[in-house]
Amino acid sequence: MIQISQEKLPFILKNFFENANEKIFILNKIGKVIAMNRAAKHILTDEMFAQMVAGKSNAICMACRGYTTIDELRTCTSCYVANSNKDLASFQVYLETVGKGVIPYSASIQTVDEENEIRVLMLRDLSEHIKTQETLHQKLLMNRVMKAQEDERKRISRELHDSVAQEMLSLLVDIRVVKYMTKNEEVVNKIRETEGTLMRLLEDIQHLSVELRPATLDDLGLESAFRAHFKSIDINYGIVVHFQSNIDTNRYEGEIETAVYRICQEAVLNAIKYANVDEVTVKLLEENNQLCLHIIDDGCGFELENASPQGTGLGLYGMKERAELINGVLSIHSAIDKGTYIRLVTPIEEGGASIENHHC
Amino acid sequence: MKDRDIQERIEKIKDKCHFDFIKIAFLQNASNTYEIKSVYGSGNNSKRYLRIILKTGKGVAGQALKTGRPVFIVNVDEEIKRKNFHHYPIIMAEGLKSIGAIPLYEESRVIGVVVAGFRSYNKMTDELIDQFNHRVTKEFSSLFKEMVKK
Numbered sequence: 001m002i003q004i005s006q007e008k009l010p011f012i013l014k015n016f017f018e019n020a021n022e023k024i025f026i027l028n029k030i031g032k033v034i035a036m037n038r039a040a041k042h043i044l045t046d047e048m049f050a051q052m053v054a055g056k057s058n059a060i061c062m063a064c065r066g067y068t069t070i071d072e073l074r075t076c077t078s079c080y081v082a083n084s085n086k087d088l089a090s091f092q093v094y095l096e097t098v099g100k101g102v103i104p105y106s107a108s109i110q111t112v113d114e115e116n117e118i119r120v121l122m123l124r125d126l127s128e129h130i131k132t133q134e135t136l137h138q139k140l141l142m143n144r145v146m147k148a149q150e151d152e153r154k155r156i157s158r159e160l161h162d163s164v165a166q167e168m169l170s171l172l173v174d175i176r177v178v179k180y181m182t183k184n185e186e187v188v189n190k191i192r193e194t195e196g197t198l199m200r201l202l203e204d205i206q207h208l209s210v211e212l213r214p215a216t217l218d219d220l221g222l223e224s225a226f227r228a229h230f231k232s233i234d235i236n237y238g239i240v241v242h243f244q245s246n247i248d249t250n251r252y253e254g255e256i257e258t259a260v261y262r263i264c265q266e267a268v269l270n271a272i273k274y275a276n277v278d279e280v281t282v283k284l285l286e287e288n289n290q291l292c293l294h295i296i297d298d299g300c301g302f303e304l305e306n307a308s309p310q311g312t313g314l315g316l317y318g319m320k321e322r323a324e325l326i327n328g329v330l331s332i333h334s335a336i337d338k339g340t341y342i343r344l345v346t347p348i349e350e351g352g353a354s355i356e357n358h359h360c
Numbered sequence: 361m362k363d364r365d366i367q368e369r370i371e372k373i374k375d376k377c378h379f380d381f382i383k384i385a386f387l388q389n390a391s392n393t394y395e396i397k398s399v400y401g402s403g404n405n406s407k408r409y410l411r412i413i414l415k416t417g418k419g420v421a422g423q424a425l426k427t428g429r430p431v432f433i434v435n436v437d438e439e440i441k442r443k444n445f446h447h448y449p450i451i452m453a454e455g456l457k458s459i460g461a462i463p464l465y466e467e468s469r470v471i472g473v474v475v476a477g478f479r480s481y482n483k484m485t486d487e488l489i490d491q492f493n494h495r496v497t498k499e500f501s502s503l504f505k506e507m508v509k510k
Contacts, residue, residue: 193469196387200416207415236415237449238408273446278406278453 022122023105029117031058031081040123043097058082060121065102067093080109081121087111092126103127142321150213150258157212160205168202207232217261221251222284225261230268230282237272245284252291252348259322260284260293260344263330266319267295267342275299275340291346298339304332369499370474371402377492379403379476381454384500385414385421386464386472396425396472408453414473419448421473424461428470432460432489435481450475458484462496474500 004012017024023040025033033052041049044063052059060081066074074094093107105123112120175198179191209215210228217225223245230241251257264282271280277299285292316332319342323330328346366384374382383401396414416426423431433439436448436457445452451459459477463470474496478484 204415234411235413236418237446238406238411238453240411269446272452273443276452278408 022124025060025121025123027060027081027119027121031060032056033059034118043095043123045096045098048096063096065094065096067091067107068104080107093123095123100127104130139321139324143325146318146322146325153213154218157209157215160209160212161215165202165205165209168198168205172198172202214261217257218254221247221249222257222260223247223249226264226282226284229261229265233268233272239272239277240279241268242279242281243284244282247284247286247291250286256291256326256346256348259326259328260291260346263319263322263344264293264295266315270315271295271297271299271340274302286348289348291348293342293344293346295342296339301334301336301338301340303336304334367400367402370400373474373492373495373499374402374476376495377476377488380479381405381456382474382476383409383450384464384472384474398475405454409450412449412453419450420459420461421450421475424463424473424475425470428463428465430460430462430489430493432484434458434484437481451477455479457481460484460489460492462493464496464500 017035017037020037021039022037023043024037025040026035028034032055036052044052048059048062051062058081064081066072066076067080068091069075069077071077080088080091080093087110089108089110091107091109093105094102095105097103104126106126106129107121107123109119109121112118172195175191175195179188179195182188210232214225214228216228226243226245230243233239233241252260264284268280268282271277275297277297279297281294281296283292283294283296285294320330323344323346326346328344331343332340333342334340370382370384373379381401381403383398383404385396385398388395388397388399398409398412398414401409414425415422417423420431420433433451436451436459440448440451450456454477456477457480459475461473461475464472464474476492
């Protein structure tokens with residue numbers, strides 16, 4: 001242990017007590033606050049401070065909103081102040097804090113003077129720490145949810161495409177055969193109607209399968225999937241998507257392809273929903289080991305700052321999340337009546353173009 | 361039936377009922393794909409409605425096709441949530457606020473739909489719905505067979 005001269009020690013301790021960032025309360029055996037440092041004062045309202053100075057017992061309870069146990073987030077069960085023979089090296093406690101509301105603190109309480117039962121309660125602001133952890137947790141959860149969603153969509157889409165649609169197709173062939181087995185015009189007409197209905201149903205199912213997750217994306221890659229998707233936008237909404245691409249049949253990692261496809265899908269859908277336009281431009285370009293996606297419309301635009309979302313407000317968030325997953329950078333430029341320009345730049349591995357897609 | 365005839369007929373309905381927009385969509389049998397598409401319209405802001413291939417169940421026209429009954433939305437903002445607007449392509453494309461769709465039958469089968477609407481709210485009143493229905497029956501009831509064969 002480093003020796004400090006006996007004369008200096010009280011001085012250093014006093015300075016530590018006064019200037020420490022930790023909020024320090026010194027309590028006597030009945031829970032009266034007999035001293036507190038400057039940091040501790042700052043978190044109290046004037047009224048609480050006055051009452052504590054006045055020496056009310058258990059004064060800390062005015063600010064305290066309970067501490068965390070394994071059973072409850074905030075509880076007063078076996079209170080750390082009332083239970084005077086209890087030393088807790090580290091626990092989480094919630095305190096009413098000036099200007100911040102009820103926020104969590106990391107706390108420790110220990111007896112420093114056994115004879116007089118003097119105890120020290122030290123608090124450290126945990127809110128930043130907890131926020132960081134929550135964000136991290138949320139991100140991990142989001143990623144898992146997105147992956148699970150994508151997998152499930154793929155499964156159902158495959159099932160529809162490979163089994164339901166195939167069965168219906170053979171049914172359609174059967175019906176066509178029946179058509180040539182009779183000359184009764186009434187029967188032929190009825191069969192023709194059924195054939196038409198069945199064809200529409202088959203188209204609906206194929207459409208559903210593609211909407212869930214396009215098999216083209218797994219089998220043929222981004223460019224084909226985009227072309228098919230934009231065609232369906234044309235016939236569903238009458239909106240023309242001008243598509244330019246230089247990637248040809250190049251393939252990328254499954255995760256990149258999925259993210260780029262979904263981000264583009266979301267961005268174009270946003271344009272359809274909110275921009276009030278008849279055409280959208282999409283560019284997909286590979287340059288300098290980067291894959292760049294541009295989605296441009298000259299619609300009504302929106303305010304990026306303090307925009308009150310017209311939809312769920314999750315779309316843009318989801319796009320950013322997906323971009324981060326593939327180490328991409330998503331930038332959104334928009335202003336009222338100036339249109340919207342969304343750009344995604346994502347790194348691709350050297351020679352990534354030759355990577356076989358192991359998606360299927 | 362000549363193309364001009366259909367165009368004239370829907371324009372007549374539009375004038376009589378004072379609609380801002382009208383279109384007629386029916387089964388395009390020529391290519392054997394069984395698509396239901398709009399070919400004639402009037403009062404349109406853009407040509408988007410001509411590119412749309414109708415899907416049963418989707419949008420006002422789709423609902424009329426699916427159920428075989430007329431579908432009306434008197435006030436678009438009150439009856440459709442903003443986030444679901446994109447499920448109603450024609451409302452979006454033409455900025456309609458009050459809209460109706462009447463299915464067209466050939467024998468017992470729905471083969472098309474007439475969609476009309478206003479760019480202002482609450483115009484599709486009950487009386488107008490009756491009038492619209494009546495006009496559509498008058499102009500088109502006898503002619504579907506011919507149209508489908510085309």
